[in-house]
Amino acid sequence: DVKVTQSSRYLVKRTGEKVFLECVQDMDHENMFWYRQDPGLGLRLIYFSYDVKMKEKGDIPEGYSVSREKKERFSLILESASTNQTSMYLCAIGGPPNEQFFGPGTRLTVL
Amino acid sequence: QKEVEQNSGPLSVPEGAIASLNCTYSDRGSQSFFWYRQYSGKSPELIMSIYSNGDKEDGRFTAQLNKASQYVSLLIRDSQPSDSATYLCAAIMDTGRRALTFGSGTRLQVQP
Numbered sequence: 735d736v737k738v739t740q741s742s743r744y745l746v747k748r749t750g751e752k753v754f755l756e757c758v759q760d761m762d763h764e765n766m767f768w769y770r771q772d773p774g775l776g777l778r779l780i781y782f783s784y785d786v787k788m789k790e791k792g793d794i795p796e797g798y799s800v801s802r803e804k805k806e807r808f809s810l811i812l813e814s815a816s817t818n819q820t821s822m823y824l825c826a827i828g829g830p831p832n833e834q835f836f837g838p839g840t841r842l843t844v845l
Numbered sequence: 846q847k848e849v850e851q852n853s854g855p856l857s858v859p860e861g862a863i864a865s866l867n868c869t870y871s872d873r874g875s876q877s878f879f880w881y882r883q884y885s886g887k888s889p890e891l892i893m894s895i896y897s898n899g900d901k902e903d904g905r906f907t908a909q910l911n912k913a914s915q916y917v918s919l920l921i922r923d924s925q926p927s928d929s930a931t932y933l934c935a936a937i938m939d940t941g942r943r944a945l946t947f948g949s950g951t952r953l954q955v956q957p
Contacts, residue, residue: 767944767945774949775949776933776948777933777945777947779944779945779946782943782944784943790942792944824888824889826945831894831896832877832937832943833879833891834879834891834945835891836888836889836890837888838887838888839887
């Protein structure tokens with residue numbers, strides 16, 4: 735069974751705080767992704783990584799950064815949280831042949 | 846902008862009927878297509894993948910791909926109330942990027 739875990743299911747932060755969202759996998763997959771999901775906008779790609787210490791910008795990277803120091807762990811960082819970053823954040827891992835599996839998600843509220 | 850389009854619904858079918866969910870995509874070079882099911886408040890769950898033209902069956906689910914028409918569909922036979930969810934169509938576009946591009950989802954309601 736594929737196992738993708740995310741550090742929190744629900745998180746409440748204040749505007750301006752630095753926020754860390756963690757994603758951990760136990761499948762030894764190289765590809766990891768961060769998406770956010772908003773009503774009416776669907777799922778949008780923030781950042782992704784194909785290997786340790788490697789990262790690529792997705793479609794909406796502004797206001798976010800990522801870190802991948804170990805193969806199994808991919809962190810999303812909100813440098814200075816803003817209310818428009820209130821969203822559901824979903825981590826996914828990708829294995830062959832391009833199938834992706836999602837973690838349970840983190841619902842972040844920024845006040 | 847390369848896109849995946851779905852009718853948002855809701856699509857309402859009676860229990861036991863066939864539910865037909867449709868999706869079109871703009872990038873003719875796309876090769877990989879996926880259907881995810883998402884229950885309210887939960888993360889998407891992969892239910893089908895399809896890579897070549899034709900039909901692919903898995904239990905009550907059949908995915909259909911027509912690359913010439915740039916069209917993907919999902920049929921759910923003998924629909925059950927537990928199938929009520931949002932179904933997301935996704936594709937890997939021909940950009941060299943292995944990330945998925947998602948449609949906005951179709952909400953399916955199966956009436957008991």
